[in-house]
Amino acid sequence: MQKVAIIGIGNDGVSVYNLLKNIEDIKIVCLFKAGADEKIGKFWTDENVKILDINRLHELKNLDVIINTLNSNVVNDIIKGVSGPTSVIETRAVNIMLRLFREKKELLQIKRVQGELSTILNSIQEAVEVADENGVIKYVNPAFTRVTGIPAEQRIGQNVFEISPDGALAMALKTGKNVFGHRTQVGGSNAEVVSNASPIIVDGNLAGSVVVFQHFTDVMKLMDELRQRTTMIENLCDKFGQVTTCKYSFADILGTSPDLKKSIQVAERAARSNSTVLLLGESGTGKELFAHAIHFASSRRDKPFIKVNCAAIPENLLESEFFGYAKGAFTGATKSKIGKFELANGGTIFLDEIGDMNLILQGKLLRVLQEMEFEKVGGNQTIRVDVRVIAATNRNLRDLIRSGKFREDLYYRLNVVEITIPPLRVRKEDLSSLVNHLIVKLNRKLGKKVKGLSQDAEEVLYSYDWPGNVRELENVVERVMVTVDEEILSKKNFIQHVSQLKIAPERDVELLPIDQMEQILIKKALAKYGNTVEGKRRAAQALNISLATLYNKLKRAKFENSSI
């Protein structure tokens, strides 16, 4: 065991210490510092090693070697005073030792990086080939042999300008520029590849070039896969865009008039079955609302609800909207498209404005309803679906059948459960619940504080026939509420803001005996407000008589008809 002391605790002293500390047969006894202000070197980690003042050097006995990293006469004199057979290694020798040490460290580092790079190059799927500045091939990785079939030993040492002059490797070397997506055949093999190459620049000088390539078929395969995935994503986006979320349930259908209640009851029963439903009613009566509610109350509620407005889609597009089209079905059909029936699979399709569908498509729809299968436009594969159909129209289908515009067989197919939704004019008793609901909704939307309607405003609404039904009512109330700040909406607000609201004008009445006149007025009031209890209450109010008086007058005049 060689006992060693190091003189100097600066960077050099610490480097020597680190160099020797793990060497077998060497024991570093201690480090000496030459002055109180000498600072310990940067990479000092071993706090436990003794550090003494140089003046105590002579205290250490049996030292084999002193390594002096300081260039000072005082220190040299102290060392000379050490007795015994101790060898001294001077500063110059130490410097050479340190240089060797640093180079060894760098070499180790380079070896490590080389090891890492060669692991990477050996494991990647892409072929790699490297040439020096003269074009002599210096390296190929294992994938190179896999892709080209050329063994490494046959390739290395060849000149790329002779064997592959048109390849990306030679081009990068010739031009000193990157080459991307170069499609070529590897010289000396049949492999068709797509390559990227780059010049290798060391200290600003061209030192060679490197090429990375793959089999063309591999690239094509990847591109194909990418194309398939892109189509899949596009189809999904398409699907998401078309699936209407079901927005309403039966709880959203307002109104308690007997006719409406009857319609709701039938719809609730239909919701429990899978039967096709035909919703009839004027525009704005709530057919779509019913369709949503039926879907929502059915076992299909978690599946898609797809709406198709048969009147809004141009006739020539209706078929592909319904059934989708195959790729190449017509010019511009670069990819296939999924149709509404396929989208609705498992759920409900709502065919709005069915009365406006053309006859050819009616035939195709009939087949789908009968067999639940169809082909895409331009496709030959039969697609099977499980879809519940709800159709709606505001047109008189029987008239359309008579005039040859609607297929009778389709009508009977659709008409498994027929629900007619009454127009608002025959259920005016529903007006107040509808208006109150609208006021609450619009207060929230518009930030208003409307509390209700004045009596004369109610009169206005009651005296109007609402040809546009609930939709028109919604529009009228919203238009009024947007412009008005009052808490109670009055007749003036409605007249002022709704020019469309044509209230039935007061007609001249011929002079008649009073009791006849009374009967006419009562009839008129009941026609206006309806013959229900609520209608009678309002009629009495309008006639400025009590409800009891109205009942008496009705009894007397035998107007009484049922529901007292």
Ligand SMILES: Nc1ncnc2c1ncn2[C@@H]1O[C@H](COP(=O)(O)OP(=O)(O)OP(=O)(O)O)[C@@H](O)[C@H]1O
């Ligand atoms: N009974 C009702 N209760 C609450 N809102 C209703 C009612 N009926 C209709 N509505 C509302 O009136 C508007 C029109 O209804 P919807 O679109 O369902 O009518 P439609 O009969 O399908 O009309 P169109 O024939 O014009 O398509 C909607 O905003 C709907 O929410």
